[in-house]
Amino acid sequence: MTVVADSLQLATTLGQLLLRKKWTITTAESCTGGGLAYCLTAIPGSSAYVDRSFITYSNKAKQQMLAVRSATLLQFGAVSEETVREMAAGAAKAAGANVAVAISGVAGPDGGSVYKPVGTVCFGFYVDGSVASSHMLFAGDRQQVRQQAIDYALKQSIQLLTALLN
Structure with missing residues (x-):
């Protein structure tokens, strides 16, 4: 896997914000298959703020590793803000x-x-006790959707942390 230059810059910026706060980050990824974690750990020194991440591709993994409730998956599906x-x-x-x-x-x-066409991606952001979510509809093939999802997640994380620092 190769990290796109723009993604690398975003990951660097996010890492700097995490270092300023002395915070750590984790990822829980399904459709990106660890791509976000790969991007974060492509930065030298990222072990200061990345300890572990989770690839939870199946509903079973989401339940076992992340305590996602079966009722949530049944009612809203794996691809949902809930x-x-x-x-x-x-x-x-x-x-x-x-x-x-x-x-x-x-x-x-x-x-x-x-209701959930190809390109639909949902994002959850946990920051210091607060949880937010959003969803996007990306265009392109599988790799393009995954890359856009990674970049969106990085940009949103940067915005959330920047708001806390200002």
Whole structure:
């Protein structure tokens, strides 16, 4: 896997913010398959703020590793803001991290539906006890959707931490 230059710059910026706060970050990834964690750990010195991450591709893994409730998965599905909020909170707790980013989506080329078409990605952000979520619809092939999801997660994390520092 190669880290795109823009992603590397975003990961560097996020790492600097984490170092300023003396915080750690974890990821809980489904459709990105560890791509966000790979990007974060591509930065020299990232062991100061990255201890562990979780690839929870299946619903079973989300439940076992991140304490996502089966009721949430049944009612809203794996690709939902409800699920990624639970993923982020569960990852933060399991890793003892101040910040957690969760990603779950439909990267394609199949698996989409009328309500959740290919390119739909949900994001959960746990920051120092607070949880936020969002979703996006990205265009492109599987790799493009995954890359856009990683960059979006990095940008949103930077915005959330920057707001706390100002």
